[in-house]
Every structure is written in structure tokens, then in C-alpha cells.
Ligand SMILES: NC(=O)c1ccc[n+]([C@@H]2O[C@H](COP(=O)([O-])OP(=O)(O)OC[C@H]3O[C@@H](n4cnc5c(N)ncnc54)[C@H](O)[C@@H]3O)[C@@H](O)[C@H]2O)c1
């Protein structure tokens with residue numbers, strides 16, 4: 001159905017209106033049942049509105065809040081501030097999504113801080129499913145650990161040498177003070 | 178109660194959380210009996226979906242026993258064993274009225290582009306999902322469907338997403354009798370799409386992946402001709418050789434943004450997030466389909482954007498069709514297919530895992546360990 005509210009031209013007055021219309025030319029069949037089209041935009045009977053007892057961020061592409069929403073993890077902390085700012089941009093704006101991804105990474109750090117502040121030290125290998133890796137890909141896991149350990153040893157060696165050089169280089173500078 | 182608890186990329190654990198409560202007269206509380214892990218959950222698990230908050234419970238494919246219903250839910254009663262479509266849909270907005278239950282306009286404040294989905298980040302409404310002992314089910318008078326007496330709940334749980342998505346992938350292909358159909362991805366969705374392509378009259382079904390154990394399964398189950406893309410130099414040339422030089426009538430993308438197969442796109446899309454994941458499977462689909470052909474997309478991508486050869490879409494006159502599956506629209510037909518033995522959903526389940534072991538379940542499915550195809554979690558011991 002055409003949108004009536006903003007219509008400026010009456011189709012019936014346009015020369016040739018609809019002469020080639022073909023209802024079979026509908027690539028949305030059978031996904032979209034056009035018989036169910038509501039006529040005037042957003043004027044359907046609404047479900048009752050869920051009471052908002054937590055902070056719910058809303059896409060600026062809506063002119064009203066949808067009736068129902070989830071109540072998982074309300075925005076909080078620094079990530080929450082970034083998320084609120086992100087919702088100042090539309091879904092069509094890259095900044096919206098990039099800020100949200102950034103907030104997700106900040107939130108991850110907040111999650112660890114939250115765990116620690118509750119006296120819970122997260123068992124990272126267990127949370128990452130390393131038990132399954134141990135059972136089903138032991139060789140791969142051992143190889144990864146060996147490579148990781150090797151990298152750490154080499155890096156430590158290089159770091160030590162660099163420190164060594166640096167400490168020599170710094171001395172004259174200190175003397176200058 | 179025990180529930181999945183997202184802690185950051187590649188980190189999920191089972192934590193103790195408060196039980197959900199009725200927040201709306203059309204809500205129900207469901208005690209979960211089984212709950213799958215889906216390829217879509219992997220996009221969350223890998224940190225690809227914006228606004229995935231720490232502490233969320235994932236899980237959009239579940240069935241369970243109705244515990245409690247809101248004042249306006251009259252079609253369900255406590256004790257009913259229901260399967261719950263992954264889409265949260267009001268049933269009365271402009272889109273629901275047209276059968277577009279994946280595109281409801283009354284269930285997701287955070288984004289207009291997609292309707293609410295259980296346990297699928299705040300970009301899909303911020304709902305805690307069903308990888309938990311209990312879950313709040315909004316619009317319980319629309320989605321949840323009584324599991325028929327004769328149906329195994331392991332079949333029912335696959336009807337909440339995998340079967341309808343695979344079916345709709347084939348349906349959107351507009352497959353005509355005798356058509357050649359290429360399915361990219363031999364995950365549960367791709368395997369099901371290949372199976373369903375036959376129901377629509379395909380003449381040839383080809384499945385592409387790089388995991389031999391999944392290709393073997395697809396070869397037997399669909400059945401299908403299968404090829405490992407690691408042994409293929411150039412996908413477009415290969416598919417053309419397979420199809421008398423012209424390309425396939427229909428290509429289905431059942432991979433989405435977590436695709437492997439292109440180093441450059443893995444770095445740009447999956448590591449640097451400059452694309453919404455790697456779109457290499459979609460790229461192959463577009464370049465392998467015949468002129469005038471159809472590309473059907475059910476693989477999920479992030480909301481920012483991807484590099485795809487849109488110039489070829491135009492020059493080849495390709496029709497692209499895509500959507501989140503509209504589970505409720507398809508259920509009556511699919512229940513019939515299961516009853517008639519035309520689709521055997523539970524055959525895809527390879528791992529049955531207690532909710533307590535969710536960290537291992539995610540890693541196993543993500544890393545494709547132990548020939549995993551479909552893992553199902555059993556909170557409450559599956560009862
Ligand atoms: N539209 C919907 O409603 C809907 C519903 C469910 C799932 N999905 C999406 O469907 C996709 C598949 O889901 P799944 O559960 O089967 O996931 P999955 O991760 O188990 O399967 C994906 C498969 O694709 C393979 N693959 C990777 N790169 C490939 C490439 N370049 N070419 C061919 N195959 C490749 C992988 O090896 C894997 O076997 C996901 O993107 C998921 O989000 C969409």
C-alpha cells in the first residue's frame with residue numbers, strides 16, 4: 001500500500017497509471033504476505049507496553065520505543081557511557097557500530113574488574129573451553145603452549161638484552177641532570 | 178539458577194543468576210529442557226556483533242516446560258512442553274501481519290533492522306536467552322508451539338532455528354525443478370539447506386566446505402555432491418566447470434561473517450573489523466551463480482558493511498534474497514515434513530552436554546573439535 005500521509009501526487013491522475021502492474025512480479029513471495037499489509041504506517045493496534053525499570057537505549061530510527069524489550073545487562077560504567085554516546089548516531093552511521101564494538105572491549109575489562117572485586121578470580125583457560133581442547137586436540141594444545149612458551153622465552157631474552165643496552169645508554173643522560 | 182554468562186570474546190561460563198520474572202502480560206517463564214549452540218552464537222562468541230554486553234545469557238534455540246504465564250497468555254498453560262522460535266514477534270505489527278516474524282517492529286528498541294532474538298546481544302533486543310535453566314519468553318501467545326505427542330524433543334529443538342533456516346534458504350533460492358543448487362557451508366544450516374533443496378525440486382545439489390567430516394555427513398544426509406574448497410584453486414572457475422560452463426542456477430550462502438578461505442578478508446573483516454566479518458562465501462556465491470540466477474543469503478553478517486562484487490550482481494542480473502528465518506510462518510509445513518519422515522532433524526545432533534560444561538561446548542563447536550556438528554545443552558538434566 002502506498003503511504004497516504006505524505007502523498008503529494010494522486011496516482012489516478014497520472015497518465016498510464018498501473019497499466020503494466022502484474023501481481024505475479026513479486027520477488028517477495030512467499031516470504032511476505034501482502035494480504036496482511038497494514039494500511040497506514042505505524043498505526044497498528046499496539047501490544048501493552050512493558051514498564052521500563054532499567055535503562056533501555058533506543059535506536060534513533062524509531063519514533064517510539066517498541067512495546068517489549070530485554071532486560072539483560074543494562075549499560076553501566078565507562079562502556080555504558082560509550083554506548084549511550086553511540087546511540088546518538090543512527091544504525092546507518094558507522095560511528096554507531098564502531099563505538100559499540102569499542103564499548104564491548106572496555107566492558108570485557110570491566111567484567112574482569114567486577115569478578116575480582118567480588119573476590120572471584122576468573123579461570124580464563126576453563127572459560128575458554130581449554131578442557132575440550134585438552135580432551136580432543138591434546139597435540140595441538142601442547143604445540144600451541146610450546147610455541148607460546150618459546151615466544152615468551154625469546155622475547156624475555158631480547159628484552160633483557162635491550163634493557164641491558166638501555167641501561168648503558170641512560171647513564172650519561174642521568175649524569176646530565 | 179544456572180545460566181550461560183558471556184565474559185568476553187572466547188569466554189563463556191555457567192554462572193548462578195537470579196531466575197527470570199514475568200515483566201509483561203504476554204510473557205511466559207519457561208523451564209528449559211534443551212538448548213542448542215548455533216553458528217550464530219559463534220559470531221557473538223568471537224566478538225563480531227556490536228553491543229554484546231558482559232553478563233548476557235546466550236541461547237536462541239530451545240524448548241522447555243511452561244512454568245508460569247502472564248495475564249494475557251491464554252493459549253499456553255503451566256506444564257506444556259513447547260518449542261520456542263528464535264524470533265521474538267508481537268504478531269500484530271506491520272511486519273508480523275505479513276508473516277515477517279523475523280522483522281517484528283515491537284521487540285527490539287536497540288535496532289530497527291532486525292527484530293528481537295533471544296540471547297543475541299543488545300543489537301537484537303537485549304534478551305537473556307535459553308542457555309539457562311529458566312528463560313523469560315515475551316509474546317508467548319505468538320511464538321511458542323506445543324510439541325506434538327509423537328515428536329521427539331530433540332527434533333523439536335531443531336525446529337526452533339536450524340530446520341526453518343535451512344528450509345527458508347532453499348525457499349528463497351526460488352528453486353525450479355531440475356535446478357543446480359550450490360550450498361556454501363556444511364554446518365547444520367547448510368546441511369539442512371541442501372536437504373531441503375531436494376524438496377523444492379533441485380536436480381543437483383553441491384555442498385562446499387573445508388571440513389571433511391562435515392562434507393562426509395552432508396554427502397550421506399542431504400544427499401549431496403561435496404567438495405573441499407581447500408583443494409579448489411578458483412571457486413568461480415570450478416563451479417562453472419561443474420555446470421557446463423554457465424554457473425549454478427542458485428547459490429546459497431550458509432556461512433556468514435565467520436568464513437574462512439581468504440587471508441585478506443580474515444584480516445580485514447574478522448581481525449581488524451573493517452568489514453562486518455569475512456564475506457568470501459558470499460563473494461564466491463555471486464561469482465559462481467549463472468547470469469539471471471539467484472543468490473540466497475542466510476549466513477549472518479555484522480551491521481557495518483562488507484566488500485562484495487556488487488557490479489557483478491548488476492551485470493549478471495542476479496536476484497539476491499535474504500532474511501532471518503521466519504520460524505513461525507514455516508512451522509506447520511516443517512512439522513508435517515518431520516512427521517512424514519522427509520526431514521530427520523535430530524540426526525544432526527552430535528553432542529549432548531550438560532549446561533555446566535558450556536565453556537567446553539562453545540570451544541568445541543567453535544574449534545570444530547571431535548567432529549562436532551550440532552551441540553545441544555541439557556539444563557535441568559534434560560527433563
Ligand atoms: N538467517 C537465519 O535465520 C539464520 C539462522 C541460523 C543461523 N544462521 C547463520 O547461518 C550460518 C551457518 O550456521 P551454522 O549453525 O551452520 O554454523 P557453523 O559455524 O556450524 O557452519 C558454518 C560452516 O561454514 C564453513 N565455512 C567457512 N568458510 C567457508 C567458505 N568460505 N565456504 C564454504 N564453507 C565455509 C565452516 O567450515 C562451517 O562448517 C551462520 O552465519 C549463522 O549465523 C542464520
Ligand SMILES: [Zn+2]
Nearest residue numbers: 215217238338
Ligand atoms: Zn541459531
Ligand SMILES: [Zn+2]
Nearest residue numbers: 267270273281
Ligand atoms: Zn511484530
